[in-house]
Amino acid sequence: MSASTSRTTDVAGEKNQLRVGRLLKAHGLKGALKLELYTDNPERRFVPGAEFTLQVPESSEWHGKTITIRDYRVMNGSSVVFLHGVEDRTAAESLVKAILWMDEDDEVEDDAWYAHQLVGLDVVRDDTVIGRVLRVDHLPAQDLLIVKTADAEVMVPFVEAIVPSVDIPGHRIVVTPPAGLFEELPSADDSASE
Secondary structure (H helix, E strand, O other), X not given: OOOOOOXXXXXXXOOOEEEEEXXXXXXXXXXXXXXXXXXXXXXXXXXXXXXXXXXXXXXXXXOOOEEEEEEEEEEOOEEEEEEOOOOOHHHHHOOOOOEEEEEOOOOOXXXXXXXXXXXXXXXXXXXXXXXXXXXXXXXXXXXXXXXXXXXXXXXXXXXXXXXXXEEOOOOEEEOOOOOOXXXXXXXXXXXXXX
C-alpha cells in the first residue's frame, strides 16, 4: 500500500466499515468523478449496485446519505465512478472530497486493520513502550494514531515508514518515528551555549 492509502478501515462509534475511497474531482459533464482508492481491490468494491456511506461535512446536502455505484472504469490511468442520482457535473462537484465507506465484509486487505483493533495497543520504540494508542483519526490524506505518552498526546502518521509493524496478537505497534515526534529537540540556542 502507498503511504497515502488508509491503513485503518472503520469509523469509531459506528458499525465496522471499510474506508475504500475518496472522490477527488468531477470528470467530464455526465456526473463522473475521479476516485482516490483506499483499497487494493477496486474491481471487487466498486461493482454496479455497491452502496457506500458518505463522509461529508454536516453542511453538505449529502450528509447522512448513501450513494450507489452505477459504473466503475479506469480512464487514462485514473479510477472513475458513475453514481446513481449524479447525472451532471454540478451534482458531481457537490460530492468532491467525500470519503466512501462500505459495511465490513470478510475480506480484510493486506496491511489494513480496523481502528478498534488498534485502540489500546502499546506503542513501542527500540523495544521500549513509549505510549498507548488512544484513538485513530481518519483524515483525507492518511490516518493518524493518537498516542498517549507519559507527558502528552502525540499525533503519529499511520504510514509504513513510521509504523512498520502492527502486532495485534502481541498487543503492540512498533514505531520508528523521526527525531522530534515524541521528544523536544534541542534548539539552536541550546547547542550554541554548550
